[in-house]
Amino acid sequence: MGDHEVIGLEKWLKDNTGMDIYFWNFIVLMFFTLFEIGAVFFDKIPGTDIKISLMMVWAILIVVGIIKGYGIGAYFMHLKGDPGIYFKTAMFPVLFVLLMIFGIGLSNPDGVDGLPSWCTPNWDYATRR
């Protein structure tokens, strides 16, 4: 959120719409939130008979989460434009977060063979144990 040079897309948006990147980021966040809730609220894609499956909901939630996370982190928290050390600081715990998520498999009391198949893709020992 500090001062920075307005270039690229930010400059284009400012020049052509009169509104800065924060405003458009805000609009994008609002739109994707609506999209996210809609994905869960409807059983079928509105106006069609296409069922919204669990996998589709997951995909939507993950993709929307990444987009929203990027919007907040990059523009509102100004990681895009600030010195790289702040980005590195923000990313540092991600290593531990990944370790923790990896730990889900290791810490399951059922052992790795008790996990759902999608959690143990092609791990031979998952079926041998």
Add this chain to the structure above:
Amino acid sequence: MSGYGADINNSIWMRAVLFAGGFLTFGIIAFSILGVALAGPAHEEYLAAVDEYHHAEDAWKESVAAGHSIDGDHHDALYIEMEEAHHHEEEAHLSYLNWRVSGNTILVMCIIFASFIGIGGIVNSIQPDAEHSDDEHEHHGSASPIIFTFGIMLFMIGFPGFANTITEILTGTNAVLGEMAIGVIGLLVIILGVSNWWREDLPFNGHGEQIATSHPFEGEHIRKAGIWVFIMSEIMIFATFFSSYLRMRTGWCTKWAFDNDMCDADATGYDILTASDYLRPSGAAGTGDFWTILPGGINTFALIISSYTIVIALKTAKAHDWSRPDNFMTKFIPLPIMKFVFPDQKRTVRNFLFATLMLGSLFIILKLVEWSHLVAEGFTVSTSQAGSIFYIATGAHGLHVFIGLLIMLYLVFKADTVGYDEENAQGIEYFGLYWHFVDLAWVLIFPAFYLY
């Protein structure tokens, strides 16, 4: 003058006491309307619905006992009447909770806001004005964070006794007030530490910001580096909640998992209900509809909007030559409203910080209303692992929001008195980083716990 920077008379702190009075007045009025005037009739309606349900239940049982109806016949007129009465009772209960919980929450929040800003104001206003010194541009360091942290340590040590005593007072059992002594002392130390911190920060006019002199933050503001390191630790805290949740969730046979063949081969049905089963329209509990997902949805929008309002506050504070915005959006807004929202640079900053405060408060109110509904429907912290992790994770997030609101109280106060400009707007910027992080955490919590 106190602290360093601009000359500030300590009497300015009396304005904080006025703020406290304003919050208390608002809290009492809101409670009177929501918690009494609207909740009262709703409670009467709820009690009537309970009676109606009991009558219908008795009639059904008598009919079964007399052999006129068959137990388990769901097409029997009396059974249908009983089910409808039960449904009406539930709806009346939830309607009552809407008013009562929102009224109570606003009152309690306003009391806490008033205590926080009011005590801080009184403590600082009775301090003697410090002598003016020539080293005002040099940062003196501060003991306030250490005092504050010591207070938190005392409060946490005394928390079990504090919580027990509060529970005993609320439930009318014999309370031993001495048990909450350490907790209360901790709270007092926290308030004193925060008050002193405010007193030191209020005159800060941007001079004396400490710059890091060594790698890796060399040349950066130490406070900014500090808030990022703090956010780093916060990421770890929320990561533990997520990893715990994911770890447990992979082992649960929810309806969603069952329907998608992700349960054990010998599973005959789902065996656990998650919060989203109660909240989602297609959730397994059968209680979800548009209205149950609405509070979480509104809260998501409230946090995103609040992230934007604090950005506007910062942008306004940092503007060299501020003028009222004139773009395609503002053309649709009537001039009197524009003048009210954007009166001048100083008050525009205050208005947008205040809007952020209100949006954050709305988040807490809706959160507790939603919790009250879930508890009324039988989903509590002790229901299952799903209940525990839901309340712990969303509660921890709500606590972060609430702590943010307490800090924002001070930002609004400073914006209203001393004011923020391009020299001293770092306070908004650094707090904004924390607030955006809280928003970011919700971006993950909302889909994980409410939608999935």
